[in-house]
Amino acid sequence: MSKIVCFGEILIDLLAQPPASPDTPRAFLQYAGGAPANVAVAAARLGADTHFAGMLGKDMFGDFLAESLANAGVATDCIVRTDEAKTALAFVALDASGERSFSFYRPPAADLLFRSAHFHPNCFEGTRSFHVCSNSLTEAEIAQATLEGMRRARQAGAMVSLDLNLRPALWPTGVDPLPRLWEALSLADLVKLSREELEYLAASVPGGDAAVVERLLGAQAQAVVITDGAAPIRWRTRHGNGVLTGFQVTTVDSTAAGDAFVGGLLFGIGERDGDGTAFPAFCAEQTGLLEAIHFGAAVGALAVTRKGAFAAMPTLGEVQQLLQQQQETAA
Numbered sequence: 001m002s003k004i005v006c007f008g009e010i011l012i013d014l015l016a017q018p019p020a021s022p023d024t025p026r027a028f029l030q031y032a033g034g035a036p037a038n039v040a041v042a043a044a045r046l047g048a049d050t051h052f053a054g055m056l057g058k059d060m061f062g063d064f065l066a067e068s069l070a071n072a073g074v075a076t077d078c079i080v081r082t083d084e085a086k087t088a089l090a091f092v093a094l095d096a097s098g099e100r101s102f103s104f105y106r107p108p109a110a111d112l113l114f115r116s117a118h119f120h121p122n123c124f125e126g127t128r129s130f131h132v133c134s135n136s137l138t139e140a141e142i143a144q145a146t147l148e149g150m151r152r153a154r155q156a157g158a159m160v161s162l163d164l165n166l167r168p169a170l171w172p173t174g175v176d177p178l179p180r181l182w183e184a185l186s187l188a189d190l191v192k193l194s195r196e197e198l199e200y201l202a203a204s205v206p207g208g209d210a211a212v213v214e215r216l217l218g219a220q221a222q223a224v225v226i227t228d229g230a231a232p233i234r235w236r237t238r239h240g241n242g243v244l245t246g247f248q249v250t251t252v253d254s255t256a257a258g259d260a261f262v263g264g265l266l267f268g269i270g271e272r273d274g275d276g277t278a279f280p281a282f283c284a285e286q287t288g289l290l291e292a293i294h295f296g297a298a299v300g301a302l303a304v305t306r307k308g309a310f311a312a313m314p315t316l317g318e319v320q321q322l323l324q325q326q327q328e329t330a331a
Contacts, residue, residue: 002128002270004043005078005158007053007149008136010034010111011088012061013255013309028091030061032068033309034111035133035165038256042263042299044073045313048270053078053123053149057110061087068310078123085110092255104170112139116148123149124156128275129266133165137180138172150187159269159279160220162188163262164197178204186219189279190269192262195228222283225265225293227258227300235293237283244293247301247326256309257300264299264319268292298322 013033019026032041037052044050052074056062058081065087069076088109093101106112114136124130130153137143150160162184171177181201185191193201202208205215213224213236226234230251233244269275269292274282283289302314302322 001047001049002275003049003051003126004040004129004131004266004270005051005053005123005127005153006036006040006043006131007123008034008036008111008114008132008142008146009088010037010052010054010056010065011090011106011109012065014089014091015253015255015307016091016093030064031308031311032065033090033255034088035135035163035259036131037065037069038259038309038313039131039163039263039266040074041069041072041310042256042260042303042313043267046264046267046299046316046319048267049075051075051078051123053119055080055082055110055114055118057081057085057087058083059086061089062110072310072313078120080114080118082110082113085113087111102167102169104167106170107139111136112142114142114145116145118145119149119152124152124158127153127156127158128270129161130154130158131161131163131262131266132184133163134177134181134184135165135167135170137177137184138170138175143180147184147187150184154187154189157277159189159275160187161190161192161262161266163192163258164194165258166197166200185216185221188216189220189222190265191216191221191224192258192265193224193226194258195226195231198226222280223289227261229254229257233293233297235289237286237289239284240286242290244290244297246297247322249301249305251304253307253312254304256312257304259309260303260313261296261300263296263313265292265296267299268295295319295323298326
Protein backbone atom coordinates (compact mmCIF):
# COMPACT_ATOMS: atom_id res chain seq x y z
CA MET A 1 0.00 0.00 0.00
CA SER A 2 1.40 3.37 -1.02
CA LYS A 3 2.09 5.95 1.69
CA ILE A 4 0.59 9.42 1.16
CA VAL A 5 1.55 12.45 3.26
CA CYS A 6 -0.59 15.61 3.09
CA PHE A 7 0.87 18.80 4.52
CA GLY A 8 -0.38 22.21 5.58
CA GLU A 9 -3.77 23.76 6.17
CA ILE A 10 -6.21 22.26 8.67
CA LEU A 11 -9.13 24.15 10.19
CA ILE A 12 -12.72 24.11 11.36
CA ASP A 13 -15.45 24.68 8.77
CA LEU A 14 -18.45 26.29 10.47
CA LEU A 15 -21.23 25.57 8.00
CA ALA A 16 -24.22 27.94 8.01
CA GLN A 17 -27.58 26.28 8.49
CA PRO A 18 -30.85 27.52 6.98
CA PRO A 19 -32.89 29.29 9.69
CA ALA A 20 -36.00 27.44 10.79
CA SER A 21 -37.96 30.68 10.61
CA PRO A 22 -37.31 34.37 9.85
CA ASP A 23 -36.98 35.02 13.57
CA THR A 24 -34.46 32.23 14.21
CA PRO A 25 -30.79 33.28 14.54
CA ARG A 26 -28.39 31.79 12.03
CA ALA A 27 -26.68 28.67 13.38
CA PHE A 28 -23.38 27.09 12.32
CA LEU A 29 -22.42 23.43 12.55
CA GLN A 30 -18.81 22.42 13.21
CA TYR A 31 -17.06 20.29 10.58
CA ALA A 32 -13.41 19.29 10.26
CA GLY A 33 -11.76 20.73 7.14
CA GLY A 34 -8.76 22.34 5.45
CA ALA A 35 -7.80 21.41 1.89
CA PRO A 36 -4.81 19.06 2.41
CA ALA A 37 -6.46 17.57 5.49
CA ASN A 38 -9.53 16.84 3.35
CA VAL A 39 -7.31 15.13 0.79
CA ALA A 40 -5.77 12.99 3.54
CA VAL A 41 -9.19 11.90 4.77
CA ALA A 42 -10.43 11.18 1.25
CA ALA A 43 -7.47 8.87 0.57
CA ALA A 44 -7.68 7.23 4.00
CA ARG A 45 -11.39 6.45 3.60
CA LEU A 46 -10.50 4.64 0.40
CA GLY A 47 -7.94 2.53 2.25
CA ALA A 48 -4.63 4.36 1.67
CA ASP A 49 -1.83 4.60 4.23
CA THR A 50 -2.29 8.32 4.78
CA HIS A 51 -0.53 10.72 7.16
CA PHE A 52 -1.20 14.38 7.88
CA ALA A 53 1.67 16.77 8.66
CA GLY A 54 0.94 20.16 10.18
CA MET A 55 0.28 22.12 13.35
CA LEU A 56 -2.81 22.29 15.55
CA GLY A 57 -3.64 24.60 18.40
CA LYS A 58 -3.86 23.27 21.93
CA ASP A 59 -7.55 24.10 22.08
CA MET A 60 -10.91 22.36 21.76
CA PHE A 61 -10.89 22.76 17.98
CA GLY A 62 -7.40 21.29 17.71
CA ASP A 63 -8.53 18.32 19.81
CA PHE A 64 -11.56 17.87 17.55
CA LEU A 65 -9.44 17.93 14.39
CA ALA A 66 -6.88 15.46 15.76
CA GLU A 67 -9.67 13.10 16.78
CA SER A 68 -11.44 13.54 13.43
CA LEU A 69 -8.28 12.66 11.49
CA ALA A 70 -7.66 9.57 13.63
CA ASN A 71 -11.29 8.45 13.36
CA ALA A 72 -11.03 8.74 9.56
CA GLY A 73 -7.95 6.51 9.53
CA VAL A 74 -5.33 9.24 9.00
CA ALA A 75 -2.08 8.80 10.93
CA THR A 76 -1.29 11.81 13.14
CA ASP A 77 2.37 11.05 13.88
CA CYS A 78 3.54 14.11 11.89
CA ILE A 79 1.30 16.61 13.71
CA VAL A 80 2.70 19.22 16.11
CA ARG A 81 0.60 21.04 18.74
CA THR A 82 1.12 24.65 19.87
CA ASP A 83 -0.33 27.08 22.41
CA GLU A 84 1.04 30.12 20.54
CA ALA A 85 -2.07 30.44 18.31
CA LYS A 86 -5.57 29.06 18.06
CA THR A 87 -6.82 26.63 15.44
CA ALA A 88 -8.10 28.42 12.31
CA LEU A 89 -11.81 28.82 11.54
CA ALA A 90 -13.67 29.20 8.24
CA PHE A 91 -17.32 30.19 8.15
CA VAL A 92 -19.00 28.65 5.09
CA ALA A 93 -22.30 29.66 3.49
CA LEU A 94 -23.99 27.69 0.70
CA ASP A 95 -26.25 29.02 -2.04
CA ALA A 96 -29.25 27.18 -3.47
CA SER A 97 -27.07 25.09 -5.80
CA GLY A 98 -24.62 24.06 -3.08
CA GLU A 99 -21.86 26.46 -4.14
CA ARG A 100 -19.98 27.89 -1.19
CA SER A 101 -18.54 31.20 -0.02
CA PHE A 102 -15.97 31.54 2.77
CA SER A 103 -15.12 33.93 5.58
CA PHE A 104 -11.74 32.98 7.10
CA TYR A 105 -10.47 33.70 10.61
CA ARG A 106 -6.79 33.20 9.79
CA PRO A 107 -4.17 34.55 10.58
CA PRO A 108 -3.25 34.23 13.31
CA ALA A 109 -3.65 30.47 13.23
CA ALA A 110 -1.78 27.45 14.51
CA ASP A 111 -1.25 25.83 11.10
CA LEU A 112 0.71 28.89 9.92
CA LEU A 113 3.31 28.42 12.68
CA PHE A 114 4.69 25.16 11.28
CA ARG A 115 8.39 25.47 10.36
CA SER A 116 10.84 23.23 8.51
CA ALA A 117 12.32 22.08 11.82
CA HIS A 118 8.93 20.62 12.77
CA PHE A 119 9.00 17.99 10.02
CA HIS A 120 9.22 14.53 11.58
CA PRO A 121 11.49 12.09 9.70
CA ASN A 122 8.45 9.86 9.16
CA CYS A 123 6.99 12.57 6.90
CA PHE A 124 9.42 11.44 4.21
CA GLU A 125 10.49 7.88 5.03
CA GLY A 126 8.80 5.51 2.59
CA THR A 127 6.49 8.25 1.31
CA ARG A 128 5.29 7.75 -2.27
CA SER A 129 3.11 10.88 -2.61
CA PHE A 130 3.56 14.22 -0.81
CA HIS A 131 0.66 16.64 -1.26
CA VAL A 132 0.34 20.39 -0.56
CA CYS A 133 -1.81 23.37 -1.54
CA SER A 134 -1.23 27.12 -1.77
CA ASN A 135 -2.95 27.93 1.53
CA SER A 136 0.37 27.22 3.25
CA LEU A 137 2.14 29.77 1.05
CA THR A 138 0.32 32.87 2.31
CA GLU A 139 2.94 33.79 4.97
CA ALA A 140 6.67 33.87 4.25
CA GLU A 141 7.83 31.40 6.91
CA ILE A 142 5.16 28.74 6.39
CA ALA A 143 5.78 29.14 2.64
CA GLN A 144 9.44 28.28 3.14
CA ALA A 145 8.45 25.23 5.19
CA THR A 146 6.10 24.12 2.41
CA LEU A 147 8.76 24.48 -0.28
CA GLU A 148 11.32 22.71 1.91
CA GLY A 149 8.88 19.85 2.45
CA MET A 150 8.35 19.52 -1.30
CA ARG A 151 12.10 19.40 -1.92
CA ARG A 152 12.75 16.88 0.86
CA ALA A 153 9.91 14.67 -0.35
CA ARG A 154 11.34 14.53 -3.87
CA GLN A 155 14.81 13.76 -2.50
CA ALA A 156 13.23 10.86 -0.61
CA GLY A 157 11.72 9.50 -3.84
CA ALA A 158 8.14 10.76 -3.47
CA MET A 159 5.91 12.16 -6.18
CA VAL A 160 5.05 15.76 -5.25
CA SER A 161 1.43 16.82 -5.75
CA LEU A 162 0.09 20.40 -5.68
CA ASP A 163 -3.55 21.45 -5.82
CA LEU A 164 -3.35 25.23 -6.17
CA ASN A 165 -6.66 25.71 -4.29
CA LEU A 166 -6.17 29.48 -4.44
CA ARG A 167 -8.07 31.54 -1.85
CA PRO A 168 -7.21 35.22 -2.48
CA ALA A 169 -8.90 36.26 0.79
CA LEU A 170 -6.18 34.42 2.73
CA TRP A 171 -3.34 36.50 1.29
CA PRO A 172 -2.22 39.66 3.12
CA THR A 173 -3.10 42.97 1.50
CA GLY A 174 -0.28 44.15 -0.74
CA VAL A 175 1.30 40.71 -1.19
CA ASP A 176 1.38 39.40 -4.77
CA PRO A 177 0.74 35.62 -4.59
CA LEU A 178 2.26 34.87 -8.00
CA PRO A 179 5.98 34.59 -7.11
CA ARG A 180 5.30 32.04 -4.35
CA LEU A 181 2.69 30.23 -6.41
CA TRP A 182 5.06 29.77 -9.32
CA GLU A 183 7.91 28.67 -7.03
CA ALA A 184 5.71 25.91 -5.63
CA LEU A 185 4.26 25.02 -9.03
CA SER A 186 7.78 24.56 -10.39
CA LEU A 187 8.45 21.88 -7.74
CA ALA A 188 5.33 19.76 -8.36
CA ASP A 189 5.18 16.54 -10.39
CA LEU A 190 1.37 16.55 -10.43
CA VAL A 191 -0.51 19.87 -10.67
CA LYS A 192 -4.25 20.22 -10.21
CA LEU A 193 -5.86 23.54 -11.18
CA SER A 194 -9.43 24.73 -11.39
CA ARG A 195 -10.46 26.60 -14.54
CA GLU A 196 -10.51 29.86 -12.56
CA GLU A 197 -7.00 29.23 -11.23
CA LEU A 198 -5.70 28.52 -14.72
CA GLU A 199 -7.22 31.80 -15.91
CA TYR A 200 -5.66 33.63 -12.94
CA LEU A 201 -2.19 32.32 -13.82
CA ALA A 202 -2.75 32.92 -17.54
CA ALA A 203 -3.50 36.62 -16.95
CA SER A 204 0.18 37.16 -16.12
CA VAL A 205 1.71 34.82 -18.73
CA PRO A 206 2.01 35.81 -22.41
CA GLY A 207 0.27 33.14 -24.43
CA GLY A 208 -2.60 32.46 -22.06
CA ASP A 209 -3.80 29.07 -20.82
CA ALA A 210 -1.63 27.02 -23.17
CA ALA A 211 1.50 28.89 -22.11
CA VAL A 212 0.76 28.20 -18.43
CA VAL A 213 0.51 24.46 -19.07
CA GLU A 214 3.66 24.50 -21.20
CA ARG A 215 5.54 26.33 -18.46
CA LEU A 216 4.44 23.74 -15.89
CA LEU A 217 5.40 20.80 -18.09
CA GLY A 218 8.70 22.49 -18.87
CA ALA A 219 9.52 22.55 -15.15
CA GLN A 220 8.94 19.50 -12.93
CA ALA A 221 5.34 18.63 -13.79
CA GLN A 222 4.59 15.35 -15.54
CA ALA A 223 0.82 15.87 -15.52
CA VAL A 224 -1.54 18.86 -15.26
CA VAL A 225 -5.22 18.24 -14.47
CA ILE A 226 -7.80 21.02 -14.82
CA THR A 227 -11.24 20.77 -13.23
CA ASP A 228 -14.27 22.97 -13.89
CA GLY A 229 -17.10 22.02 -11.54
CA ALA A 230 -19.44 19.61 -13.29
CA ALA A 231 -17.84 20.27 -16.69
CA PRO A 232 -15.43 17.71 -18.23
CA ILE A 233 -11.93 17.38 -16.75
CA ARG A 234 -9.02 18.36 -18.97
CA TRP A 235 -5.62 16.72 -18.61
CA ARG A 236 -2.22 17.17 -20.20
CA THR A 237 1.07 15.29 -19.91
CA ARG A 238 4.33 15.58 -21.81
CA HIS A 239 3.03 12.83 -24.07
CA GLY A 240 -0.61 13.67 -24.71
CA ASN A 241 -3.78 15.43 -23.63
CA GLY A 242 -7.50 14.83 -23.47
CA VAL A 243 -10.87 15.45 -21.86
CA LEU A 244 -12.73 13.19 -19.44
CA THR A 245 -16.46 13.45 -18.72
CA GLY A 246 -17.42 13.15 -15.07
CA PHE A 247 -20.58 12.02 -13.27
CA GLN A 248 -24.06 13.54 -13.10
CA VAL A 249 -25.06 13.99 -9.46
CA THR A 250 -27.17 16.39 -7.38
CA THR A 251 -24.88 18.82 -5.57
CA VAL A 252 -25.65 19.45 -1.91
CA ASP A 253 -22.33 20.93 -0.78
CA SER A 254 -19.32 21.55 -3.04
CA THR A 255 -16.96 22.47 -0.17
CA ALA A 256 -14.65 19.46 -0.53
CA ALA A 257 -15.24 18.56 -4.17
CA GLY A 258 -11.72 19.32 -5.41
CA ASP A 259 -10.07 17.78 -2.35
CA ALA A 260 -12.09 14.58 -2.73
CA PHE A 261 -11.06 14.41 -6.39
CA VAL A 262 -7.37 14.82 -5.50
CA GLY A 263 -7.57 12.23 -2.71
CA GLY A 264 -9.15 9.78 -5.15
CA LEU A 265 -6.60 10.63 -7.83
CA LEU A 266 -3.64 10.03 -5.50
CA PHE A 267 -5.19 6.78 -4.30
CA GLY A 268 -5.81 5.69 -7.88
CA ILE A 269 -2.24 6.45 -8.91
CA GLY A 270 -0.86 4.55 -5.93
CA GLU A 271 -3.10 1.54 -6.55
CA ARG A 272 -1.63 1.34 -10.06
CA ASP A 273 1.97 1.66 -8.77
CA GLY A 274 2.36 4.99 -10.54
CA ASP A 275 3.53 7.10 -7.62
CA GLY A 276 7.02 7.77 -6.30
CA THR A 277 9.82 7.61 -8.85
CA ALA A 278 7.56 5.63 -11.22
CA PHE A 279 5.38 8.68 -11.93
CA PRO A 280 7.13 9.91 -15.11
CA ALA A 281 6.82 6.50 -16.78
CA PHE A 282 3.25 6.19 -15.51
CA CYS A 283 2.33 9.46 -17.20
CA ALA A 284 4.10 8.46 -20.40
CA GLU A 285 2.03 5.26 -20.61
CA GLN A 286 -1.17 7.30 -19.86
CA THR A 287 -3.72 4.45 -19.52
CA GLY A 288 -3.29 4.16 -15.77
CA LEU A 289 -3.36 7.93 -15.35
CA LEU A 290 -6.70 8.19 -17.16
CA GLU A 291 -8.12 5.43 -14.98
CA ALA A 292 -6.91 7.27 -11.86
CA ILE A 293 -8.45 10.56 -13.04
CA HIS A 294 -11.76 8.81 -13.71
CA PHE A 295 -11.63 7.21 -10.26
CA GLY A 296 -10.90 10.61 -8.67
CA ALA A 297 -13.87 12.11 -10.50
CA ALA A 298 -16.12 9.46 -8.95
CA VAL A 299 -14.82 10.28 -5.46
CA GLY A 300 -15.43 13.98 -6.05
CA ALA A 301 -18.92 13.36 -7.41
CA LEU A 302 -19.97 11.41 -4.33
CA ALA A 303 -18.49 14.01 -1.97
CA VAL A 304 -20.68 16.85 -3.30
CA THR A 305 -23.85 14.89 -2.53
CA ARG A 306 -23.21 15.31 1.21
CA LYS A 307 -22.56 18.19 3.59
CA GLY A 308 -19.18 18.85 5.18
CA ALA A 309 -15.62 18.04 4.21
CA PHE A 310 -14.23 15.08 6.20
CA ALA A 311 -17.82 13.88 6.66
CA ALA A 312 -18.50 13.89 2.92
CA MET A 313 -15.71 11.54 1.83
CA PRO A 314 -16.93 8.21 0.41
CA THR A 315 -15.68 4.70 1.03
CA LEU A 316 -14.04 2.53 -1.62
CA GLY A 317 -17.19 0.41 -1.87
CA GLU A 318 -19.34 3.46 -2.60
CA VAL A 319 -16.95 4.62 -5.32
CA GLN A 320 -16.84 1.19 -6.92
CA GLN A 321 -20.64 1.08 -6.92
CA LEU A 322 -20.85 4.45 -8.71
CA LEU A 323 -18.30 3.32 -11.28
CA GLN A 324 -20.24 0.11 -11.84
CA GLN A 325 -23.50 2.02 -12.26
CA GLN A 326 -21.94 4.30 -14.86
CA GLN A 327 -20.53 1.30 -16.74
CA GLU A 328 -23.93 -0.42 -16.76
CA THR A 329 -25.66 2.76 -17.96
CA ALA A 330 -23.19 3.13 -20.81
CA ALA A 331 -23.54 -0.51 -21.88
